Amino acid sequence: MRYFDSVKYLAGRTLQYRFKIIITSIIIILLFGMVNFWFSMKVMSGIRSYVGGESLWSKSQKDAVNYLVKYSSSHDQADYDHYLIFIKVSKGDRQAREELNKSNPNITIVKEGFIQGGNSPKDVNDLIFLYKWFRHVSYMESAIKIWAAADGEIDNLTALGNQIHEEVAGSSPTEQTLQNVYAANSRLTVLENDFSSTLGDGSRGIAMTLMAITLFMTCLLGALAVTSAVLIAKATVRLDRAKTEFVSLASHQLRTPLTAINWYAESLLASNKPKRLPKQQKQLEELYGASQRASRLVSDLLSVSRLDLGTYQTEIKSTDVNIILNTILKDLEATIKKKSLQISKKTDKHIPKIKLDSRLLTVVLENLISNSIKYTPERGKITISLSIKKSRLIVNISDTGIGIPKSQQAHIFEKLYRADNAKEMEAHNTGLGLYVCKAMVDRMGGSITFESVENKGTDFHVKIPVIVEGRSHGKYGTKSKG
Ligand code: ADP
Numbered sequence: 001m002r003y004f005d006s007v008k009y010l011a012g013r014t015l016q017y018r019f020k021i022i023i024t025s026i027i028i029i030l031l032f033g034m035v036n037f038w039f040s041m042k043v044m045s046g047i048r049s050y051v052g053g054e055s056l057w058s059k060s061q062k063d064a065v066n067y068l069v070k071y072s073s074s075h076d077q078a079d080y081d082h083y084l085i086f087i088k089v090s091k092g093d094r095q096a097r098e099e100l101n102k103s104n105p106n107i108t109i110v111k112e113g114f115i116q117g118g119n120s121p122k123d124v125n126d127l128i129f130l131y132k133w134f135r136h137v138s139y140m141e142s143a144i145k146i147w148a149a150a151d152g153e154i155d156n157l158t159a160l161g162n163q164i165h166e167e168v169a170g171s172s173p174t175e176q177t178l179q180n181v182y183a184a185n186s187r188l189t190v191l192e193n194d195f196s197s198t199l200g201d202g203s204r205g206i207a208m209t210l211m212a213i214t215l216f217m218t219c220l221l222g223a224l225a226v227t228s229a230v231l232i233a234k235a236t237v238r239l240d241r242a243k244t245e246f247v248s249l250a251s252h253q254l255r256t257p258l259t260a261i262n263w264y265a266e267s268l269l270a271s272n273k274p275k276r277l278p279k280q281q282k283q284l285e286e287l288y289g290a291s292q293r294a295s296r297l298v299s300d301l302l303s304v305s306r307l308d309l310g311t312y313q314t315e316i317k318s319t320d321v322n323i324i325l326n327t328i329l330k331d332l333e334a335t336i337k338k339k340s341l342q343i344s345k346k347t348d349k350h351i352p353k354i355k356l357d358s359r360l361l362t363v364v365l366e367n368l369i370s371n372s373i374k375y376t377p378e379r380g381k382i383t384i385s386l387s388i389k390k391s392r393l394i395v396n397i398s399d400t401g402i403g404i405p406k407s408q409q410a411h412i413f414e415k416l417y418r419a420d421n422a423k424e425m426e427a428h429n430t431g432l433g434l435y436v437c438k439a440m441v442d443r444m445g446g447s448i449t450f451e452s453v454e455n456k457g458t459d460f461h462v463k464i465p466v467i468v469e470g471r472s473h474g475k476y477g478t479k480s481k482g
Contacts, residue, residue, distance in 0.1 A: 009235075018232045025225040032217055040210050046130025047203040049123035050143075053093065054199065056118040057150075058192040060089035064157070065185045072164050072173040072181075080168075083161060087154065092116025094151045097144070100131050139202025143195055150191040157184045241309065248305035251298045258298060261291040269334075288334070293428055296370070300432040303363055304415070307439045314443070318469060319358040321386055321393065322351055328366050332373055339378045346385035354393060355467040360440045361393075364448075367433040368397045368460050374426050375458070376401035392446075393466045398459035404452040412450070413438040421454065437462075 064086035071079035096113030099105045107128065114124045134140040160181050167173040265288040276284065306312040329336070329343065336343060372382045380400040387394050404412055408419045418431040441448045446464035 018235065021228050022225075022232060025221070025228050029218075029221045029225060032221060036210075036214050036217065040214075042126060042129050043134070043206055043210065044203070045123075046126040046134075047199065047206065049119065049127045050130065050199055051196070051203075052123065053114070053117060053119050053127065054192065054195055057090050057093055058188075060086045060118065061154070061157075061188055061192070062185075064090075064161075065181060068157075068161055068164060068181060069178065072168065072178055075168050075172075080161075080165060087158060087161065088116065089118050090151070090154045092118070093147075094154070096127075097131075097147060097151070100128065100135075134202075134206070137202075137206070139198055139205050143198040143202060146191050146195045146198060150188055150195065153184050153188045153191065157181065157188075160184065244305045244308045247301055248309065248311075251302040251305065254298045255295075255302070258291060258295045262288070262295055265291055292335075297430055297432075299363070300367075300430065300436055303436045303440070304432055307436070307443075312443070314357050315359065316355050316357055318353050319356055319361065320351075320353050321361070322347060324358060324362050324365060325384065325386060328362070328369055332370060335373055339373070339376070339380075341373060341376060341379070342381045344381065344383040346383065348387055351386065351388060353469040354388065355469060356393070356444060356464065360444055361464070364437045364440050364462060365395065367437045368395075368462070371433060372397055372399040372401060372458070372460075374429070375399065375422060388466065388468060391465060391468060393462075393464045395462040395464075396459060398457060400457040403454040403456050403458055404450075405454050409450075409452060413448075 064083050067079050067083035067086060070076075071083060092113045092115070094113070096110045096117065099109045099113060110128055111121075111124050114127055115121055119127060130140070131144075135144060160177060163177055164173045164181070167177060265284065268284055269288055303312075325345070325347065329345070369382075369384065376382060376399045382397070382399045385394075385396045402421050402425055404419050405421060408417075411417045412419070413434050414431075415435040416431040417435075418429065422429070438448055441462055441464065444464045446462060448460065448462050450458060450460045452458035
């Protein structure tokens, strides 16, 4: 599957499926780490057991030779018996080796052999493990060959032992027999040294091989995990973008019919011809209210999707903030009247034109003012002030509404977040407005803050850097317009 196909494939999967892929990769890496650790430990422990076994083997072989030489002069049966005990040790290891070479070894015979060879029963499993897994690996193969050659020399020594035993029974062992024992002993010393150094080289070689395998597998699995994480992240972004594009398209398509519904509902409400029954009047008002809410939702969704997609194009132009404010208030007039709210507008009478993106400012003011209206009970008071200070447009909107509970204030700018008291008061809202406001104010390089006390009211403060047209930036007084 090509890279882009993989992204496409993952984009079509559920979030759970994508998580499963990440979790599975992590589990595979962990399992591999554990198996690798266990395997390395077994191998190292096996090597250590063979090194220990070899020194026992050599010591017994030397003791056997010493007792045999001693016996040849003492003729004491006890010395010969000691010789027999020590020579038996190497025969135990041989039994294990020869059994392990069979295609279907009898593990009981192998274990008996190693224990007879003086190995600790705790090491026997590691000795078997290493033999089985590494007998065809070069170092181990050489060590096993040396071991077999040494067993051949032990056969030789055994024959010499028998010969000495017979010669002692007659008179005395010949000088030649003793020379043969010394020669076999010297050859065994060489073989024992070779065995030790081959095992030493082997343990270093195996350690390096294990390290290389670990490194390679870790890199491979790490790359696999990173690639799947990147693929999943890309697929998620792609999916999110597709969703946002869909929302953007759907909102755009909904805007036109909603404008028509709004416009017709408004003009029907404005005229009382033909005369309507009270029930019809109420239904019309509800229709108008619902279409207003739907329009707000659609415009919020459109703004959110444009911001999320990064397709919003800023348009700086000369703007009269008073006109914007008055238009917004006019649009909200019906609701203001219905709730008998007292609106106090404090703006500079001669506020100059400023340069900024008027669409952004309109969305911010619309959202903040309509929130104040929504969340202020009947006969409450809303104060809106606009001023320009030091090339900054300063907007304050305060109300005597339900306020925002202190514990929920930290989340208020989050997408879709709504405080509990707001949900109780106005069930049909989305929690998108303040998210949009914040994103837009940020885009204009400004700041938005608020203070609120539950059941007392809320003050929103917006500061936006602007270019003031045709005047030096003085201090502007305010005038109440009631
Ligand atoms: P919505 O009004 O659709 O719920 P907003 O994003 O505009 O969403 O506001 C988020 C939340 O902030 C509201 O649900 C409400 O809890 C709180 N809020 C905003 N403005 C006010 C206000 N003027 N008075 C009280 N609460 C407010």
